[in-house]
Amino acid sequence: MNKILKIFTLDSLIIPIVAVIFGLIVGALIMLLGGYDPIVAYSSLLSSVFGSSYDFGETIREITPLVMTGLAVGFAARAGLFNIGAEGQYIIGMTAASFVGIKVTGLPTLIHAPLAIIVGGICGGLWAGIAGYLKAKRGVNEVIVCIMLNWTALYLGNYMVNNFMLLKGQQRSMEIQPTASISMDWLSVMFSDARMHLGTGIAVLAAVFFYVYMWKSKQGFELRAVGQNPHAAEYAGMNVSGNIVKAMFVSGVFAGLGGAFQVLGVFHYQTIMSGSPGVGFDGIAVSLIGMSHPFGILLGAGLFGTLTYGSDGMSFGADVPPELIRIVIGSIIFFIAAQGIVRWVLKPIYLKRKKEKVL
Template identity: 50%
Template structure:
């Protein structure tokens, strides 16, 4: 069996095992598993409104997953996607409420501001890694907390004058559209899904079809060999983090300009950036894998909201299933060993 086939089978088996063990936990807890999964399905795809909400939830998951996956493919661990998302969200809303411009200028400007903010926030750990060999995991984790408290302060003192949230962005900076509202019975679906898919294609093209992408991956595989080959290792490390942060900042723009249309004081993290780690892990750090994993996670998250209403099952059980899926993906060595043993038996 080829490695490509194994790479496809591992996440599929991990998802099935996660659902299987989740079912056992559900039954052991005294709940009707069939009713639970029926409610989950109905909450995600039983109505056009819910389907619109699923796609809306998938949008930032794709971008957050791409941010983690791009860094990982180039040998870096960007655990700061959550912070980069938050500053991107703030920057997008700031532009959205501060300017009175035509939509053709205002919306792209707000999106670019979010991308630039995320890139700048990721530049700091990238620079420290490249110049001083400071481990990016430590710095990016700390930058998450800095982002949370700095943005809260800016919202309170600059954007809202002491209130808990900013004003709504101008319509000219919004990703929402009457077309999607009419199509999905006023769900919060917006144009951002197309931006997310374009970014997935862009990541694939950069890493697989360009010389710079080859350099970035080469540095991730072996810095010393890349330097010996004449590549600028330090610049490539910084560039990798900047591109990763750009994706994360765009994820924030999807929330600020699409889903909510404002920014508010946050008592804690949004969780989207951290979920992006799981999305990238399940997607095998590939562009198409991230899109598919984001679709799964978005469906589970939105569908779970219907489980208490229709089946009387707490939606936290879906979080357990997601955690189990991640566990089995992380234990992929065991799954690969099992697949290899089965394929050998098949040959015999």
């Protein structure tokens, strides 16, 4: 129990919670200025998420890819890298899984579905590895490379769908083979036909892997050392360049798996996209809310997914524009980033507790 409690320190637990409360308060104030009732709005949001088993299941479905892209950004951040390319890696993972799911035939489900998942994850990792290699070997800033790779991934994904997987007369690919699907029909029935899939469980396991690898293994220690001080890590005999590439590859695997889950478990096809889906960019916010800790990212993705899915309920139930949810999320991220404000608010409380302990 003590080991579990050590995970949650003042910075990793209390500050995000207070930041969430401040963000909700800011959102409520803006609603009041706009002439909306924040109590009705937030009530409509919660009823939209928890009002039925279908909505709750769809909220979980909304949360799953955010967990994966959040883990992707958080893993790279622990190694001192800013993986702003989770969006592109997500698209590449989606495209690779679609290709395997559509073009590979004759395999049983026990082989076909895992193969599509693995290929999607590896391709996402290799895509991120490009930025890692250029950073390690040529000193190119990973942010610049990732931004360019995001656009490249978008157009490459559309090219692959349009030339190799297109359903005639439609702006989308053919459907994947039934043997490549990771949908869980029995669980979907429990949630009133919500699009439940195996990827949700894998996402939770991925968070556990993140924690064990990063804090309980030698490789994870090296990644964190490189992230905190690459010069000291190199002086200690660590392979800085190799760890940078490794961190970006594993980060990309997380994002690629997120894209694979969406195709194999939710939509079963890939559309020709006019713009980025945004899941990878949302993963940056999720990682910030979770402070780049895997268990914090799980909670951050839960919050982000709940607010995103529940925003429709605010629109219909309280006539509140869904853009206000983005303001709430932005406010939460602001207060997490500006931790000095939160600490300043909390300081009198902790000083009072210290005085009580002394007395």
